[in-house]
Amino acid sequence: MSLSAVPGSVRVRAPGKINLFLDVGDVQADGYHDVASVYQAVSLVEQVTATPAAAFSVRVVDESGAAVPGVPTDDRNLALRAARLVAREVGYLGGVHLDIRKCVPVAGGMGGGSADAAAALVACDALWGAGLTSPALQELAARLGADVPFSLLGGSAVGTGRGDRLSPALARARFDWVIVTDEGGLSTPAVYAELDRLRSAARPDIEPAQQAPAVDPVILQALRSGSPDVLAGALRNDLQDAACALRPDLADLLDQGASAGAVAGLVSGSGPTVAFLAAGDESARRLQQTLSAAGRRARHVHGPVAGAKVVTR
Numbered sequence: 497m498s499l500s501a502v503p504g505s506v507r508v509r510a511p512g513k514i515n516l517f518l519d520v521g522d523v524q525a526d527g528y529h530d531v532a533s534v535y536q537a538v539s540l541v542e543q544v545t546a547t548p549a550a551a552f553s554v555r556v557v558d559e560s561g562a563a564v565p566g567v568p569t570d571d572r573n574l575a576l577r578a579a580r581l582v583a584r585e586v587g588y589l590g591g592v593h594l595d596i597r598k599c600v601p602v603a604g605g606m607g608g609g610s611a612d613a614a615a616a617l618v619a620c621d622a623l624w625g626a627g628l629t630s631p632a633l634q635e636l637a638a639r640l641g642a643d644v645p646f647s648l649l650g651g652s653a654v655g656t657g658r659g660d661r662l663s664p665a666l667a668r669a670r671f672d673w674v675i676v677t678d679e680g681g682l683s684t685p686a687v688y689a690e691l692d693r694l695r696s697a698a699r700p701d702i703e704p705a706q707q708a709p710a711v712d713p714v715i716l717q718a719l720r721s722g723s724p725d726v727l728a729g730a731l732r733n734d735l736q737d738a739a740c741a742l743r744p745d746l747a748d749l750l751d752q753g754a755s756a757g758a759v760a761g762l763v764s765g766s767g768p769t770v771a772f773l774a775a776g777d778e779s780a781r782r783l784q785q786t787l788s789a790a791g792r793r794a795r796h797v798h799g800p801v802a803g804a805k806v807v808t809r
């Protein structure tokens with residue numbers, strides 16, 4: 497492949513996500529669970545700036561420019577792995593420096609690392625003039641992690657298999673969410689393992705795994721309806737009980753959001769971020785203020801938003 501690298505830097509934004517629906521099936525031989533997921537990309541966005549460099553390096557800061565604890569800056573960094581993958585794929589022999597401005601909570605269940613990886617794929621493809629097609633980028637994304645393809649796609653979508661086989665879903669309206677983040681994170685494999693443990697202990701309050709996880713058509717109708725009340729009745733996350741078992745304080749937070757006027761609340765993915773659905777923009781503002789006044793780290797976001805895209809080059 498002939499590459500026509502662009503001079504200067506390329507900046508890409510990629511969104512975090514909420515799982516509106518997550519049916520978790522059995523664990524497979526590769527250690528992954530079969531899932532049926534409905535994702536929504538929300539307006540909490542990672543920004544990755546790629547600059548030509550001789551070697552591969554990454555710097556991670558938060559919105560105020562401060563260092564972010566808990567994110568590796570060596571070869572374990574998912575964005576750096578994405579950059580190396582693109583270089584290998586297209587035969588690029590140079591390096592790149594990635595500057596990540598992080599807004600999505602680390603290990604929060606909102607796919608922040610996946611968003612960084614998706615942004616890095618798009619940024620390196622543009623910076624190096626590689627011209628990878630969308631299906632080629634999706635294939636590389638799936639190699640990096642189950643949630644990475646969705647951050648590339650954005651919007652609302654159904655994910656099956658590991659969550660990486662995507663088909664877009666129609667959402668007619670904007671939904672307003674208040675997300676409550678937490679300084680501590682939860683490890684995704686630990687939460688899946690806790691669900692397996694709860695299920696094998698045959699707890700009567702934990703749904704057993706279905707043979708083949710499937711998306712309930714009601715959630716897709718709810719998305720199309722644009723009605724928060726209808727959507728509220730269709731939200732489901734099989735990982736919620738496991739996240740709450742590992743972090744019992746999340747149950748109090750869910751109750752607190754309900755008392756403060758949320759239409760519904762659920763743990764986002766493997767948690768510990770909790771997403772509260774609001775009746776609209778104004779109710780979300782009030783909910784955010786009430787939860788903040790009570791000492792929570794609450795942010796008003798909306799979805800769906802676009803997937804990873806170049807904002808400047």
Ligand SMILES: C[C@@](CO)(OP(=O)(O)O)[C@H](O)COP(=O)(O)OP(=O)(O)OC[C@H]1O[C@@H](n2ccc(N)nc2=O)[C@H](O)[C@@H]1O
Binds near residue numbers: 518608643657684764
């Ligand atoms: C739970 C979810 C819901 O969207 O998101 P997060 O809460 O992590 O954001 C995903 O399933 C996470 O996706 P992601 O975080 O990309 O997972 P990966 O890095 O590919 O996998 C990390 C580990 O999670 C477990 N895993 C992940 C996906 C899946 N379908 N089954 C699993 O059992 C496996 O133990 C795997 O080794």
Ligand SMILES: Nc1ncnc2c1ncn2[C@@H]1O[C@H](COP(=O)(O)OP(=O)(O)O)[C@@H](O)[C@H]1O
Binds near residue numbers: 606681684767
């Ligand atoms: N660029 C990155 N941003 C965040 N986490 C990363 C990154 N690269 C690797 N990681 C590792 O992945 C783990 C989970 O990442 P993250 O995507 O933030 O959470 P979640 O999977 O819960 O949505 C982190 O604990 C961190 O060690």
